[in-house]
Amino acid sequence: MGDTPGNTGMGSGGEPTLEEQIAAYQREFQDLDPQVEKIVSALSRLNRRMNVAYGRQTSALGISNAEWEVLKALVLSGAPYRLGPSDLAKRLGLTPAAMTHRIDRMVTEGLVTRERDESNRVRVIVELTGEGREKWLEAMRLASVFEEDLLQDLSPDERTALGEVLTRLLRRVEDAQPDAGGRLSDLD
Amino acid sequence: MGDTPGNTGMGSGGEPTLEEQIAAYQREFQDLDPQVEKIVSALSRLNRRMNVAYGRQTSALGISNAEWEVLKALVLSGAPYRLGPSDLAKRLGLTPAAMTHRIDRMVTEGLVTRERDESNRVRVIVELTGEGREKWLEAMRLASVFEEDLLQDLSPDERTALGEVLTRLLRRVEDAQPDAGGRLSDLD
DNA sequence: ACTTCGAACTTTATCTTTGAAGTCTTCGGT
DNA sequence: ACCGAAGACTTCAAAGATAAAGTTCGAAGT
Numbered sequence: 001m002g003d004t005p006g007n008t009g010m011g012s013g014g015e016p017t018l019e020e021q022i023a024a025y026q027r028e029f030q031d032l033d034p035q036v037e038k039i040v041s042a043l044s045r046l047n048r049r050m051n052v053a054y055g056r057q058t059s060a061l062g063i064s065n066a067e068w069e070v071l072k073a074l075v076l077s078g079a080p081y082r083l084g085p086s087d088l089a090k091r092l093g094l095t096p097a098a099m100t101h102r103i104d105r106m107v108t109e110g111l112v113t114r115e116r117d118e119s120n121r122v123r124v125i126v127e128l129t130g131e132g133r134e135k136w137l138e139a140m141r142l143a144s145v146f147e148e149d150l151l152q153d154l155s156p157d158e159r160t161a162l163g164e165v166l167t168r169l170l171r172r173v174e175d176a177q178p179d180a181g182g183r184l185s186d187l188d
Numbered sequence: 189m190g191d192t193p194g195n196t197g198m199g200s201g202g203e204p205t206l207e208e209q210i211a212a213y214q215r216e217f218q219d220l221d222p223q224v225e226k227i228v229s230a231l232s233r234l235n236r237r238m239n240v241a242y243g244r245q246t247s248a249l250g251i252s253n254a255e256w257e258v259l260k261a262l263v264l265s266g267a268p269y270r271l272g273p274s275d276l277a278k279r280l281g282l283t284p285a286a287m288t289h290r291i292d293r294m295v296t297e298g299l300v301t302r303e304r305d306e307s308n309r310v311r312v313i314v315e316l317t318g319e320g321r322e323k324w325l326e327a328m329r330l331a332s333v334f335e336e337d338l339l340q341d342l343s344p345d346e347r348t349a350l351g352e353v354l355t356r357l358l359r360r361v362e363d364a365q366p367d368a369g370g371r372l373s374d375l376d
Numbered sequence: 377a378c379t380t381c382g383a384a385c386t387t388t389a390t391c392t393t394t395g396a397a398g399t400c401t402t403c404g405g406t
Numbered sequence: 407a408c409c410g411a412a413g414a415c416t417t418c419a420a421a422g423a424t425a426a427a428g429t430t431c432g433a434a435g436t
Contacts (some may be wrong), residue, residue, distance in 0.1 A: 004218060006300050015278060015279050016279075018355065018358060020414090021264060022265075024264040024265075024266060025264070027266070028264065029268075029325070029328050029332075030396085031329075031332060032328075032351075033346075034330050034338065035348065035351055036335050036336060036339055036347070037330075037335070037345050038351040038355070038423075039347065039350055039351045039354060040238075040335050040338075041236070041340065041354055042351065042354035042356075042357075043231070043234065043235060043237075043354060043360050044235065044286060045358055046231065046354060046358050046361065047231060047232065047235040048355055049361040049362065050228075050231070050232075050359070051247075051363065052281075052365065053364075053365065055243075056193050064375065066392085070264060074214075075216050076204065076209060076212040076213070076216065078212060079213070079214075084414080085414080085415065085416095086413095086414060086415075086417090087202075088205060090202050091202070091203050091204075093236060094393075094394095095393070095394055095395075096414080096416085097393075097394065097395075097396095097415090097417080097418095098392075098393045098394070100415070100416055100417085101391095101392070101393080102393095105392095120401085120402080120414095121400085121401060121402085121412065122296065122400070122401045122402065122413070122414050122415075123290040123401095123415085124414080124415065132323065135358070137217070139262060140217050140220075141219075144217075144219060147228050147362075148221065148224060148362075149223050150229065150357060150360060151224055151313075151357070151362060152360070153356055153357075153359075154353065154356075156223075157224050158202070158353060159224070159227065160223065161349065162227055162350070162353055163223055163226040163227045165342065165346060165349075165350055166226075166227060166228055166230035166231060166234060167206065168341060169230075169234055169338060169339070169341075169342075170206060170230050170233055170234050170237070172337075172338060172340070172341060172343075173234065173238065173241065173338060174237065176241075176337075177240065177241065188422065197391085201388085211400075219407055248379080250423095254422085272384075272385090273384080273385065273386095274383090274384060282423080282424090282427075283423070284385065285385090285386075285387080285388095285423075285425080286422075286423050286424070286428095287385090288385070288387085289421095289423080290420070290422085290423095291426085296396060297423065308384095308431085308432080309430085309431060310383070310384050310385075310430065310431045311383095311384065311431095312384075312385065376414065
């Protein structure tokens with residue numbers, strides 16, 4: 001059957017390619033630099049694909065992507081692998097309530113422990129277990145293979161340049177959004 | 189360095205900087221190219237920040253980020269701005285059930301209409317309303333300003349190079365994940 | 377024409393996250 | 407010492423997403 005009127009060449013089957021999407025932006029919104037849109041669209045798609053890939057890997061290890069994020073934050077915090085719920089929440093961009101529930105699950109799965117801080121009894125300490133650390137290591141091994149494979153086609157110079165440019169962009173957004181863990185309440 | 193044992197220099201206050209995070213990866217997982225990790229971490233952070241920014245803009249217009257995604261898909265589909273729920277779901281990486289509910293809300297808000305396809309009565313057609321198109325345009329105006337500002341520091345050559353490299357990376361993931369709208373059921 | 381298969385969407389139950397209120401501890405002023 | 411305010415976490419109700427089963431219609435084989 002011919003195309004549904006109004007389509008740029010795809011059946012109504014699936015996601016348009018990046019090129020088709022850029023063309024569509026030009027068609028629907030002329031005040032837009034195609035170069036800019038190409039970068040932004042590619043960034044966003046790339047991220048989605050990467051998250052799907054991470055999701056496959058973590059679920060193969062019996063944990064969820066959400067749990068992996070918590071393990072990551074704890075490991076990266078260093079040595080005794082302990083953080084408070086509110087700190088974790090800030091790092092992951094979640095509300096404190098969500099953090100409470102997520103920790104609940106992870107405690108029952110044996111990935112972390114939760115205890116009250118004896119010196120400061122309002123505070124709670126979440127600590128990585130050996131099993132949790134082991135899971136993170138396994139996930140990291142998979143992730144590093146995937147990441148290396150992703151960048152395989154880039155020369156060392158290209159990698160350096162890409163890292164530098166992305167860092168520059170990141171700095172720019174972070175300066176514009178001082179805190180912004182994910183809440184946007186401070187919107188004046 | 190006389191820091192709290194286990195911390196790389198931050199109090200337990202907030203999110204570590206990108207540089208601190210790279211250093212932590214080196215400390216905790218040596219089999220990792222810091223260059224690779226820098227790129228991947230910056231990509232992921234950049235995306236989170238951008239989504240926060242988009243969220244502020246869309247909520248200022250009285251719609252959610254989720255609704256904006258639907259409007260975007262419809263507009264980009266071209267001319268009569270019609271798509272079926274399952275096609276929309278594929279493009280947004282959602283399950284069909286989520287799509288049904290999201291369309292429900294958007295219909296009551298007047299952003300889209302839902303009707304049965306008369307020639308194919310199993311099918312449903314979701315069509316953008318004038319108001320929906322108007323909302324998308326307003327959001328686009330805000331977004332394009334933000335995006336242009338984000339890339340302000342990049343020279344034309346750098347923009348070209350960045351677009352090219354990201355496209356190359358995207359192609360690589362997409363080749364590795366043929367379909368993958370977001371479901372990972374076909375994992376055999 | 378009848379039946380069966382399959383596709384497109386919806387419904388139901390469950391899980392996760394959010395926002396708002398609630399509890400408990402600490403700190404600072406009187 | 408006492409009292410009130412602020413902070414850290416939890417609980418509760420409600421929104422949004424997923425998974426699995428259910429419905430309905432069209433198409434293909436007999």
